[in-house]
Amino acid sequence: MIKGPVLTIENLRTYFYSKSKQAFIRSVDGVNLEIDKGKTLGIVGESGSGKSITAMSVMGLISAPPGVIIGKIRLSTESIQKNLLQGLKDYVRINMSTGRIMEIYKDNVGWQKNIDRIMYKIRGREISMIFQNPKISMNPFITIGSQITESIMLNTTIKNRSKAKERALYWLEQVKIDSPRLRYNNNPHGLSGGMCQRAMIAMALSSEPSLLIADEPTTGLDATIQSKIVNLLAELKSTVGVTTMLISHDINVIRELSDQVAVMYGGTVLEHGPAKDVLSAGYEYKHPYTAALLASIPNEQHIREKGYLQAIKGDVLDTINIPGGCRFHDRCEMITNKIKERCENHEPDLKDISANHKVRCWLYYDS
């Protein structure tokens, strides 16, 4: 019996180099997250805040040189308990001076060989992924049934083809594909967008992963299909109960499906806590960025009163020139005279403000 979170991310940093800007991009810059067994962690944040790169880092899928991942990604399942980045820092060196990255040295060949060795039995087996666009994520030339059957034979203890086929049909039923036996023989492009997304969910679950990463699983589908997929995911959450990292910039999707929520901004987590608190407009303790995000989506009160939505002023943080101080301070409307100096010059830590609820904001420090 494994105790503690299935996934614990500590001080994760994923950096790229932009040739055109001749500068390092700090896409993920000190992320801390954890996901408990059977729970769904929702990750929200504006475009470019580092949500997908956090997920890709967990999968070890950062290859563009000198794309580097450092920190700890601890996976704790029945069969594997390890830091997925163990030993990889031997292949990377980052020289920093006064908070700026001056140089990254990376032995690309050694890095790639080792990350692939570590991730070989993890990708698809311990951790599965659902992406935004199922049609480009599935092989267009192989029927969806064969793809799921192969995945079952590769990643589970079922090695007999006809048993694997029966199991594939079971998963097609679980995701409510109409006429699973007929659809089994369809290629991905023979299915509508919504059906194809269901097939991809079936494929991801069929390997019975310890962790499912769903990156914008409903984005790009039309509104009615989107709500059907959300309902399906909610139902699978109670029937299959797989531990999930759910990424979406749609707060309503995150609210519907998550137990815990992490709010990301400029490559870091500004708030991490129970979904019912973090995403409730009435809850008193929250990061000003979360409050601004909530004010920028329509709610019942807006609709009733036909009120205007508030856009968050300013632009999303440029993760090349990260300012000193709190990353959100340029756009924050809740800075008081008492904390102004700290907001502008010192980055706060994620601070516990109640059980399981952390906020990275000087408003919640006493002195």
Ligand SMILES: Nc1ncnc2c1ncn2[C@@H]1O[C@H](COP(=O)(O)OP(=O)(O)OP(=O)(O)O)[C@@H](O)[C@H]1O
């Ligand atoms: N291969 C890459 N090379 C350089 N920069 C990259 C690369 N991939 C991502 N980035 C940058 O990293 C930052 C974070 O990107 P990421 O895709 O994680 O954002 P996101 O939060 O998932 O946004 P969205 O909601 O639009 O999907 C962005 O500024 C992006 O431009």
Ligand SMILES: [Mg+2]
């Ligand atoms: Mg993304």
